Amino acid sequence: MALKTLSAKAAAALDKELMSTGAFSIDQLMELAGLSVSQVIYRVHPLDKGSRVLVACGPGNNGGDGLVAARHLRHYGYQPTIYYPKRSKNELYQRLAKQLEDLEVPFVEDFSSAVKSTDHIVDAIFGFSFSGEVREPFPAVIKALEETNIPVTSVDAPSSWNIEDGPPKSGLGSSFMPDFLVSLTAPKPLVKHFKGRHFVGGRFVSPSIAKKYDFEVPKYEGLDQIVEISPNGQKL
Amino acid sequence: MALKTLSAKAAAALDKELMSTGAFSIDQLMELAGLSVSQVIYRVHPLDKGSRVLVACGPGNNGGDGLVAARHLRHYGYQPTIYYPKRSKNELYQRLAKQLEDLEVPFVEDFSSAVKSTDHIVDAIFGFSFSGEVREPFPAVIKALEETNIPVTSVDAPSSWNIEDGPPKSGLGSSFMPDFLVSLTAPKPLVKHFKGRHFVGGRFVSPSIAKKYDFEVPKYEGLDQIVEISPNGQKL
Numbered sequence: 001m002a003l004k005t006l007s008a009k010a011a012a013a014l015d016k017e018l019m020s021t022g023a024f025s026i027d028q029l030m031e032l033a034g035l036s037v038s039q040v041i042y043r044v045h046p047l048d049k050g051s052r053v054l055v056a057c058g059p060g061n062n063g064g065d066g067l068v069a070a071r072h073l074r075h076y077g078y079q080p081t082i083y084y085p086k087r088s089k090n091e092l093y094q095r096l097a098k099q100l101e102d103l104e105v106p107f108v109e110d111f112s113s114a115v116k117s118t119d120h121i122v123d124a125i126f127g128f129s130f131s132g133e134v135r136e137p138f139p140a141v142i143k144a145l146e147e148t149n150i151p152v153t154s155v156d157a158p159s160s161w162n163i164e165d166g167p168p169k170s171g172l173g174s175s176f177m178p179d180f181l182v183s184l185t186a187p188k189p190l191v192k193h194f195k196g197r198h199f200v201g202g203r204f205v206s207p208s209i210a211k212k213y214d215f216e217v218p219k220y221e222g223l224d225q226i227v228e229i230s231p232n233g234q235k236l
Numbered sequence: 237m238a239l240k241t242l243s244a245k246a247a248a249a250l251d252k253e254l255m256s257t258g259a260f261s262i263d264q265l266m267e268l269a270g271l272s273v274s275q276v277i278y279r280v281h282p283l284d285k286g287s288r289v290l291v292a293c294g295p296g297n298n299g300g301d302g303l304v305a306a307r308h309l310r311h312y313g314y315q316p317t318i319y320y321p322k323r324s325k326n327e328l329y330q331r332l333a334k335q336l337e338d339l340e341v342p343f344v345e346d347f348s349s350a351v352k353s354t355d356h357i358v359d360a361i362f363g364f365s366f367s368g369e370v371r372e373p374f375p376a377v378i379k380a381l382e383e384t385n386i387p388v389t390s391v392d393a394p395s396s397w398n399i400e401d402g403p404p405k406s407g408l409g410s411s412f413m414p415d416f417l418v419s420l421t422a423p424k425p426l427v428k429h430f431k432g433r434h435f436v437g438g439r440f441v442s443p444s445i446a447k448k449y450d451f452e453v454p455k456y457e458g459l460d461q462i463v464e465i466s467p468n469g470q471k472l
Contacts, residue, residue, distance in 0.1 A: 023334035
């Protein structure tokens with residue numbers, strides 16, 4: 001059975017629908033998405049593996065999910081560090097950053113140094129709306145993610161990958177393979193190229209919305225906001 | 237050691253501070269508060285005790301927490317029913333109600349009938365800003381809560397209780413003792429009169445804010461958004 005995935009275009013339409021007829025605010029959706037990401041980190045990298053988590057945040061919604069995840073991780077007892085070089089002027093992201101500052105979570109400027117003193121990396125740089133070129137200052141970050149031996153969890157998409165086609169054929173990002181991936185609401189077509197452990201998060205989609213967008217709400221257990229599925233989609 | 241509690245006045249100031257210098261939106265705080273409530277229900281009333289949960293929502297923030305909790309409970313597999321007789325015109329509450337309607341969660345008009353066909357009741361009628369008289373149509377609801385044998389979980393305060401002084405000395409509410417209580421952010425002074433199982437929820441308070449308001453952030457475990465403490469406050 002082929003995995004049902006959500007194209008970049010469908011994912012954008014779903015987001016728009018959740019926030020219009022679905023009546024969710026972006027604050028709510030981002031809180032729940034970031035909570036899912038934090039639960040994946042807790043699952044794949046429990047505190048006894050080392051509490052230092054470097055969260056690389058891009059300028060858009062993917063970065064916002066990373067900021068929320070970092071806050072929850074801080075409350076779980078982790079020591080997150082944030083790399084957030086292109087801060088959005090959007091009020092929501094400014095508030096999410098302030099919430100981290102109030103928890104004394106450090107923001108760092110130099111990603112390649114930060115990579116050397118962390119136990120886990122969260123790639124919250126680009127999400128399903130990424131296409132085209134990796135802009136400055138992110139090429140060096142993607143390169144560091146390709147080269148590091150530290151485990152990496154990507155949020156929604158391995159950054160630099162094309163949402164439909166997966167990793168670039170050559171050059172920057174072509175050898176980037178994160179260890180873990182959290183697909184938010186539903187996997188994107190790129191997952192057919194993904195080889196690590198794969199989770200779905202975002203336990204807020206109604207069955208009727210899922211049906212309309214032709215994907216399945218995965219079977220979450222208990223209170224979990226995440227569920228592990230096979231790298232390419234089936235439930236484990 | 238006397239339990240540190242938060243007076244009604246201090247709780248209102250804390251809420252205001254979280255949403256100003258704390259940079260939280262009410263959407264975010266309500267999502268996390270409602271999530272806490274849903275986790276308490278899952279803990280004290282697991283699905284095998286019966287999936288029907290009647291959520292009584294008041295017109296303000298306490299009711300909003302109940303609406304969010306009901307949505308999470310629906311996703312966990314419960315069958316919530318909502319009693320929400322005084323719907324707020326506030327846009328946030330309207331959106332929270334719409335999210336439930338999209339999950340086909342029924343809203344009922346007749347509380348005393350609904351009580352007869354449920355397995356658990358959530359009292360999300362009045363919170364820390366309650367004072368004075370119980371207004372229509374809630375006196376009959378409080379009376380039903382006093383008389384029912386179905387277990388009741390109250391959100392932040394047993395409805396009709398005075399936040400500082402506890403249950404009314406006589407008349408309506410004087411014999412209302414919910415089985416479970418979820419104190420949000422910190423217990424209120426009324427807990428000295430409470431005799432059931434007591435939880436604290438709302439894992440978003442920074443140590444600096446807690447210090448300023450002279451209470452302690454409880455020691456949450458793992459991913460939990462709640463922690464059980466003794467009826468009057470000590471950690472179990």
